[in-house]
Amino acid sequence: MTDPKTPNALSFQVDRAAIAPIGDQIHASLRQAIVEGRLAPGQRLPSGRDLAAQLGVARGTIRVAYDRLIAENLVFGAGPAGTRVCTRPPARQEDDEAPLDGPLAAFTRPYSSAPLPFQMGVPADDAFPAKLWARMRARAVRADAMTYTAYADPRGEPALRTQIASHLAISRHMQCHPDQIIVTSGYRQGLMLALTALRPHGRKAWIEEPGYPLGRRALELTGAALEPVPVDAEGLRVEEGIVRAPDALLALVTPGQHAPLGVTLSPARRHALLDWAVASKAWIIEDDYLGELQLDGRAAPALAVGKAAERVIHIGSFSKTLSPALGLGFVVAPRLLAERLVEVAAVLAPAPNRTTQLAVTEFLADGHFLRHLRQMKTLYAERRNLALAHVGKFLSGPLTAGLGVIAPLPQSADDSAIVDIARTHGLAPSALSAWYLRRTHAQRGLLLSVTNLRPENIDDACAKLASVVASH
Template sequence: MQPLPIDIDRKAKTPLSEQIYAAIRAAIVEQRLAAGARLPSWTDLSAQLGVARGTTRAAYERLVDEQLAEADGARGTRVAERPPLDPRQAEAPAAPPLSWPFQDYERAPLLFRPCLPAHDAFPHALWSRLSAQAARAAAAAPLAYPDPRGEIELRRTICAYLAVARGLHCAPEQVIVTTGYFGALGLALRALPLAGREVWLEEPAFPVTREALRFAGLEAVPVRVDAQGLDVAEAVRRAPRAALAAVTPSQQAPLGMAMSLPRRLALLRWASETGAHVIEDDYLGELQLDGRAAPALASLDRDGRVVYAGTFSKTMSPALRLGFLIAPPALAARFAQIAACLAPAPAPATQRAVAAFIAEGHFLRHLRRMKRLYAARRHALTIALREAAGEDAKISACALSLKLDLPEDADDLAIAARAVAAGLAPAPLSPWYAEEPRPRGLLLGVANIREARLAEDCRRLLALARDG
């Protein structure tokens, strides 16, 4: 038997047995050692390499454990049979880049990026203290599985907050803590009887919501919104047998209008009469810059048709990955069972910190400060954008963003891509629409702006838009 060529480095920090194992494994995987080939005995190999026999034995035992080799008694150790390597898998292609709006993940907030809270105004010191206290408490807790619905302290606190701020009265048993809004949406899509059914979706709507419905095997029927929100009569004409409506009634995303009371009552009446359900995405809660936010749609629900979803991503930080769902009383047990099996609540320490943040009054004070700050920044951005674009520019306020309309032939996706390369991150408007005509425009977030350089940043953005 020819000696097995193995190079070892005695000065390396990697143990010798690890080096021997890696060298033989590479020869097997790369098919330089054929299936069935006999390996030198670990005694012979140790003599060849000048190492202790226990060193080579440990390497061989690991190869056997990983089913790369077989110990066959007197026949020695042989290379195990393996499926032939597919040449197409030898060099895996690079994963394609994510398209908008996914490509910004893990990137520091760029100017004009919508859907993010102000980084410079978050109470970092206070949050660090509460997080540390919660982490210590969680570490000292009994070693048991946590409640998959979420920590009871947070669920009680959410109930108290919703009763005061959103006019919604619920019990802790109805509350399920989720990984943000899409954790709540995924749970609802599993728990409700929706298979193969149609879903009313606002037009425009957040593109990720549309994708989530598609992945769930549901047909999203886009229904245009007007100044009063979702046109329920039009929705009934387009999809009378729909099983679900997904809406943002308090502040329509992205246009910002509130659903009127007649439309709310019509939506609830449709759901009650047809046995359908409504998912209320209350993504901004009471963070309303103009006056007080309208009460939650779920506060009007008397028949258990509304699944209410809230999130702390816009009001506190998306890094928390924390949201919550309020299940109708008759469905609370089903939602809890599905959460326990498929989508249990996130880490208890973060939940406890958020519960303390709300219970001690910091959350409401934070929201009041953010309302003043965002209103001031929106005003400053409106003035700077108007001065840079001219009085004929079509600029409108949309919740925590400004909408800048572009000509019909503009490529807002290309403009947004060029803006990212220039350190700016407005969102293109057209992907929010599913049907033609898709208005072209840019959504400019007001939360993360630099007021001292706002005029220059607006001029840079408009230069990119004109080039498109």
């Protein structure tokens, strides 16, 4: 996008369909222009107002991008003389060693730090049974050290697969044999196994609209043609998917609790989806990331139940139910695909670290997992009620959704900009619009996980968020 007032060095566009938030894109483009020398030392950056108008974004978004550049010593605020490029920006070679700040920055930034208030996808930091887990892991390390230095079963430890199969029978109503289970490092490895086995390159794939951005990106990386299918109060609008892409190879869905809206696929839609898959020999990839961790009533049975399970690749994860730090999940392979999935696991991505597997086996076998789930349901329901009461004071109509709350915003609001600004205040809400493939159709709103909101931090977190929203 060029403008007579903007140096050519700043000819860049924002991609509203990209996964990376707009603020990150602007920051990355400016940073690149500076380190490549296209913006000379001393040169003045456009005023926040001009650049915001040129790119069609909120001024706050530009301000956050400039603040990040200031923090990186690439530019400095020169008062009335504007924001200018530092005279000695870091040499290019140093920049080559700087951390990557491309589209993945949005996923990598919060890694390995304590969860921030409202951060999605992380369980309660204060409720993980750390001491018990440390004991079980220590026992597992000793047991593992005593075994042969041989290759392990690429599908995972037989004892763990047996435990997972019995747990799924109780909690998800699934009847599967341990041989159908492949242990993975989490949902993402499970998805990788499924997509490598299905080879969706050039084929159509239904995705939920809105839907989990990483799932969507995984399909893009494997060359699938994405077919966004809207989600309403009954879940995926299967009949629309059938009209738009009846010949799709697969549907990637979160039927138990839709991510991020939290709705459960209604029985009618569930049957329609399974009937379509059976009739057209399509595959359903069931992302069961929350498993039975449902806060209201009992979780609906998995899709991979009964006869239709032949068309369903069920992927589970311990990331939400226990901790993402474990790096553990599993795939339940439909019988028709089991051999191919096991082959992919054996050749490309065998089950992870045996000690974690042995420790989780004991955790399941001794009943700690079921107890932990029960406690987490109670805790999260309390935290959700607390959050609803607080958030309702400054945002209208917050709704419950999975382990969080959605606060809808007017269509004129720039939820991504609010999220960027909130981040500078130590908060991590997510922008609802970023979960849409078609950004022009996107609903605006804030996704607020409640897992790490406590009576001690909720007042402060909500006061800060309220002021960010008000200033926007």
